[in-house]
Amino acid sequence: MxxxxxxxxxxxxxxxxxxxxxWAMVVSLPFGIAVAYTLARKEFWGKTLINxxxxxxxxxxxxxxxxxxxxxxGRRAPVGSFLAETFGIVFSFRWTGAALACGVxxxxxxVRAIRLSIETVDRRLESAxxxxxxxxxxxxxxxxxxxxxxxxxxxxxxxxxxxxGEFGATITFVSNIPGETQTLPSAxxxxxxxxxxxxxxxxxxxxxxxxxxxxxxxxxxxxxxxxSRFEPE
Amino acid sequence: MTxxxxxxxxxxxxxxxxxxxxxxxxxxxxxxxxxxxTSLVNIIGGLIRPQQGRVTADGxxxxxxxxxxxxxxxxxxxxYVFQDARLFPHLTVRQNLAYGRFFTPAAERYADFSDxxxxxxxxxxxxxxxxxxxxxxxxxxxxxxxxIASPKLILxxxxxxxxxxxxxxxxxxYLEKLRDESRIPIVYVSHSVAEVARLATDVxxxxxxxxxxxxxxxxxxxxxxxxxxxERGEVGALIELALVGHEESFGLTVxxxxxxxxxxxxxxxxxxxxxxxxxxxxxxxLALERPVGISALNTLSVTVVDISANAGPExxxxxxxxxxxxxxxxxxxxxxxxxxxxxxxxxxxxKAVTFDKANIGGSHYQHRSI
Numbered sequence: 001m002x003x004x005x006x007x008x009x010x011x012x013x014x015x016x017x018x019x020x021x022x023w024a025m026v027v028s029l030p031f032g033i034a035v036a037y038t039l040a041r042k043e044f045w046g047k048t049l050i051n052x053x054x055x056x057x058x059x060x061x062x063x064x065x066x067x068x069x070x071x072x073x074g075r076r077a078p079v080g081s082f083l084a085e086t087f088g089i090v091f092s093f094r095w096t097g098a099a100l101a102c103g104v105x106x107x108x109x110x111v112r113a114i115r116l117s118i119e120t121v122d123r124r125l126e127s128a129x130x131x132x133x134x135x136x137x138x139x140x141x142x143x144x145x146x147x148x149x150x151x152x153x154x155x156x157x158x159x160x161x162x163x164x165g166e167f168g169a170t171i172t173f174v175s176n177i178p179g180e181t182q183t184l185p186s187a188x189x190x191x192x193x194x195x196x197x198x199x200x201x202x203x204x205x206x207x208x209x210x211x212x213x214x215x216x217x218x219x220x221x222x223x224x225x226x227x228s229r230f231e232p233e
Numbered sequence: 234m235t236x237x238x239x240x241x242x243x244x245x246x247x248x249x250x251x252x253x254x255x256x257x258x259x260x261x262x263x264x265x266x267x268x269x270x271t272s273l274v275n276i277i278g279g280l281i282r283p284q285q286g287r288v289t290a291d292g293x294x295x296x297x298x299x300x301x302x303x304x305x306x307x308x309x310x311x312x313y314v315f316q317d318a319r320l321f322p323h324l325t326v327r328q329n330l331a332y333g334r335f336f337t338p339a340a341e342r343y344a345d346f347s348d349x350x351x352x353x354x355x356x357x358x359x360x361x362x363x364x365x366x367x368x369x370x371x372x373x374x375x376x377x378x379x380x381i382a383s384p385k386l387i388l389x390x391x392x393x394x395x396x397x398x399x400x401x402x403x404x405x406x407y408l409e410k411l412r413d414e415s416r417i418p419i420v421y422v423s424h425s426v427a428e429v430a431r432l433a434t435d436v437x438x439x440x441x442x443x444x445x446x447x448x449x450x451x452x453x454x455x456x457x458x459x460x461x462x463x464e465r466g467e468v469g470a471l472i473e474l475a476l477v478g479h480e481e482s483f484g485l486t487v488x489x490x491x492x493x494x495x496x497x498x499x500x501x502x503x504x505x506x507x508x509x510x511x512x513x514x515x516x517x518x519l520a521l522e523r524p525v526g527i528s529a530l531n532t533l534s535v536t537v538v539d540i541s542a543n544a545g546p547e548x549x550x551x552x553x554x555x556x557x558x559x560x561x562x563x564x565x566x567x568x569x570x571x572x573x574x575x576x577x578x579x580x581x582x583x584k585a586v587t588f589d590k591a592n593i594g595g596s597h598y599q600h601r602s603i
Contacts, residue, residue, distance in 0.1 A: 124319055127280055130306045131313040132382050133336025138307075142332075146323045 013187035021163035024103035036114035058108040066172025097174035102163035110155040117151020157219035234418040240286030249442040257435030259412045259419045264439035270422045279306030312379030312387040318371040320363035327359040333382025344383040369400035390422045426467035431594040469513035472557045476506045492554030496530040509594045516587035517561035520580045531583040
């Protein structure tokens, strides 16, 4: 199993990918729930536009998304320079930028999964909670949120998996710097560009598959646990 | 507690234009499906905002469109028992029951958790999840959940409609206990004469979104024209009977009303219990002389008070039986042959077997006379 031993750079890529994907998933979650709830429940002018914007990263070429991020969040770009000067948050050519790119690319998948589960919630249960004295915020926390938990988990896992595989937008926005922005896909890509890189590419590919499978398994177990509570014993 | 409703509300082609006042312990909103009963309770509960009108409970304004007042449902403290229970599937029975209590200000929590659990007989279900409960159990838990929130008023929208006869019979006594032992007034939606006659103290009759009549249950249900066509066979009188004793060998129970003695199929209650019994008009025969050699067990001396008839073959005869009111449904031909007229003394004959369980309700307090 000698060939499975990873070099420090490869380990870095694995760790970085997990870090970037986890951050992308966790930070986009509250926004994902808010947007999904708004799209599922509210009627307002411009809803179609918002819906389109959310889904844009899914249908645009990833390179375009990455380039747009560069234009918006780059060092000299309007939003990027503002964030850097005011909060000290820098995205360009940092792992945070990779997380932002992954989060944006994964966002539509997360919103779709959560929105679908919000639409299946029996709203009559919410009005029942209302008659028992719960205001809308309480109804959301005590009734809606627990009922859509399986959808939220599905959305998180989808977003995580998408972030683990995100390549085009990341490499366009934050490039491919080992130890800083070189995630698993970028590392695999780099291996395929040099002679004799096959062994490294296969090692990272296997690890990538293993991580995705583990995430899927975890979500299955969690979802089954939750939904078993709703079924008769 | 007085509830006062006066609202107008369009829903598509349907216009609800209803107004009534009620101070009853259990007020039934009665009418065929599509008559606007559910819309009306939804307005009282705050689930629907009426386009125009005013709703007050004990002087507290819940809705007043003229003054732009609308109290949202979570601030009304009105319990709601839905037809489909609507228990929270992710919570245990115990958590479901305790849900509303959390939102009730501590000073206003009058309902005791274990008292309510005992009243409804749901102690053995507390750790189960709603999905594992039977329909009747779910409905009892739903009633308990509304009660434990210590509401000022409880709305029940056809709480028995989705249950079979056995489950209905299981829940009825709990509703009677609730009516008689708790101090919470109830508004009860139903299209079933049997249910309303057994439970309600007051009835509001709705048809096509309008209030057709309202008043004490006994008065309403002895009036033929107030019942929907298909329910007219259910017209009857409500009388109170005091249990005297049992005739064990025949499986009969002997009771006494102001007008005389009654024998009914066995009722499981001790002597002295006051029961509210519905005597359907179609089950009451009239005779000019006390019949002899007849199988019917109940014969009462009565006086004809009023006869109402229309073009149809039938007439409804109101009778006075020692102060109680009975009604008999006979043909116009019989009215003529027997020479029935107000003031005439006749005998009312009722077969014991015409009483079924649904027509006999427990009564734990003294009714006003009906």
